[in-house]
Amino acid sequence: LTLFAIVALTLNSCQTPSTTKLDEASIIPIPSSISSSSGVFKLGKASSIQLIGSGEDLSRVGNFLAEKLRPATGFDIPVSTESGDLVIELISGEATEKYSIDITSEQVKISSTSAAGLFYGMQTLVKSLPVAIENLSLVEMDWIIGNGTIEDEPEFSYRGAMLDVARHFISVEDVKHYIDQMGTLKLNYLHLHLSDDQGWRIEIKSWPKLTEIGGKTEVGGTEGGFYTQGEYTELVNYAADRFITVVPEIDMPGHTNAALAAYAELNPGVNLPDGDFATLTDGKIDFNILDRNPQPAEIYTGIEVGFSTFATNKEITYTFVEDVIREIVELTPGPYFHIGGDESLVTDKDDYIYFIERVQEIVTKYGKKSIGWDEIATAKLSLGTVAQFWAKDENAKLAKEQGNQILMSPAKRAYLDMQYDSTSRLGLHWAAYIELDDAYNWDPATYADGINKSDILGVEAPLWTETIDGRADIEYMAFPRLAALAEVAWSSNERRDWEDFQRRIIQQGKRWDINEIGFYRSPKVKW
């Protein structure tokens, strides 16, 4: 062996990190600013975490960091308020998500005015360490971070991901696993699409057949499932521990076949008193509403959309909607309730508008703000209602004109159920094929005609699950694109750079490999 080979082998076996310069670390989403200085901080056997400030949230952040660092380093990493070379400081002032990290050879200090900011700083710190930190068993190496300073704050306050747990039910465990990943990407809203034609996935105590009948199956006819109210609460709390707010969605008045299969009375058709006829203005009988005793819909396990509707002209529908909203709101600490409103293709337009306006009032009555898919902007929006843009610029404009904000989920960029290319083994392609660079290279502030940055609440990446079943499928579709979209939501357009993202996502891929996350190895990147 030449001396060169020996040196190379030795270096390799101690797994010296490829870079120790802070500004060459692989942080996703890219922070607002990173500046490197000379020297390094080294994590050691005696390293410990010092918390400055108080509160349960602060200790949780400290413990998350300690638990993340312990397995691979083998160090004890105690957490206290006494002393430490890893300092997490809650500073006074108006709480924002902004944080800074200062790294010197003596110590690392994360500061923020909020525990959420400290949590984000903690995630950044983990990504500044060698990727081997992800290992759950001991790795012998130097745990080094380059000295320097990071200042960081998000571009948008709402950075979301949606899971469609209706088309295919997703277990509590798999949702938690997704929440973990969201936390590492600084996403802060988890939208759960809890009902659709194929399934009703949350226990409603006052309407038990919703889950008994509506929760039984899923796309393809396999066994479905639902969250008990206790399990939903468990998800809400698990997410909250990671500074993620759950947004529950009950999609209506369309996409309601599962509820319509459970309760006949929600179906269109009127119960007229005997001898009464519903007549049109010209005196003819309206055969469409002659169905006095509507039958329950059939259970549906296909993937068509747009064929179902609640009876928007019956009071029982609003009694039902109010019961559902009340029960879910009681379990939901976050500010939003998502009312769906998309693709109600068999609801008469005026009925649709009446329904959306009335349901928004119910949401307001229970102290929440409504979010709905962009079609809801064809109705009068309540103060604070958010329109989720997925397809139509006109609808986004209608929302803006009414003084309401837009959540950006353009199907051509942000839909995680779209195939990467024509060979993808999962997914649909009605909106587009979305490769990693397509998910990355767009600017929410200029994407929709007439919509500016100040009109935008944030960005959300929805994962519809008609073709997706189980954790492996979820990971294949979500990663790496969710990381790209998290950067679109967090980092300014000026800071984002596709070339640099490619470099960083390769390192992120190594982390995912260690975590056994089966991500899609996009050919756009040299993994």
Ligand code: TNX
């Ligand atoms: C359209 S996007 C839908 C969903 C489907 C999705 C499939 C939207 C608001 N509605 O019902 O699952 O396409 O990509």
